[in-house]
Amino acid sequence: MRTLILILLFGIAPSFAQSAIIIGVSGGTASGKTTFAQKIQDAFPNDVVVVAQDSYFKHLPELSLEERMQLNWDCPESVDFPLLGQHLMALKQGESIEQPVRNFFSFSRESFTRQVSPASIIIIEGLLIFTSPEIRDLCDIKIYVEASDDIRLLRRINRDMRERGGTLHDLTTQYLKNIKPMHDLFVEPSKAHADIIIPQGGESPISFDLVRNAISHALKQ
Secondary structure, eight states, X not given: OHHHHHHHHHSOOOOSSOOOEEEEEEESTTSSHHHHHHHHHHHSTTSEEEEEGGGGBOOOTTSOHHHHHTSOTTSGGGBOHHXXXXXXXXXXXXXXXXXXXXXXXXXXXXXXXXXXXXXXXXXXXXXXXXXXXXXXXXXXXXXEEOOOHHHHHHHHHHXXXXXXXXXXXXXXXXXXXXXXXXXXXXXXXXXXXXXXXXOGGGTOHHHHHHHHHHHHHHHHO
């Protein structure tokens, strides 16, 4: 049944001779997902490739910039999960992919792509990845990084003001209108699908040791 679902959804049949594993790293906005994924990458140098969900927001060039700015980009419907699934399958089968590049100022994809080569450990990182049954099914290990709402909000404001030029008013409005409601409705409940929950925003050394051991064990299977 799983094979049939994957073929129907993505048009690609899975290979059963793969040595690569896929690790999903999810959590709320600014919870520490990217930092935790980087820790895994540092622990397994030359063996890890990271794929960000942020690169797979839907491309809607038919809409004006003003219309795209009004869309809710924090809900599962905003993500091109079929393309993400195709790319994860290709990487697991040892094929390179052309990953979309997101422009966060125009809310669209760039005209160019980024080539990503396969590796024995494939990390898919994003706040909505566990809301997709198909993406969850592709993950060999599912990790959820937890952090308090206050910490995540402060991190999100600092990051967006520094990297994306947002104003405090715009960011707090977006948080109250989309980010917090979508977190409560979709992201937080998706934690139930995780194999491992990482507390303290990914700063727990014991939790990381558990993850590292789980990855080492999975690679040997």
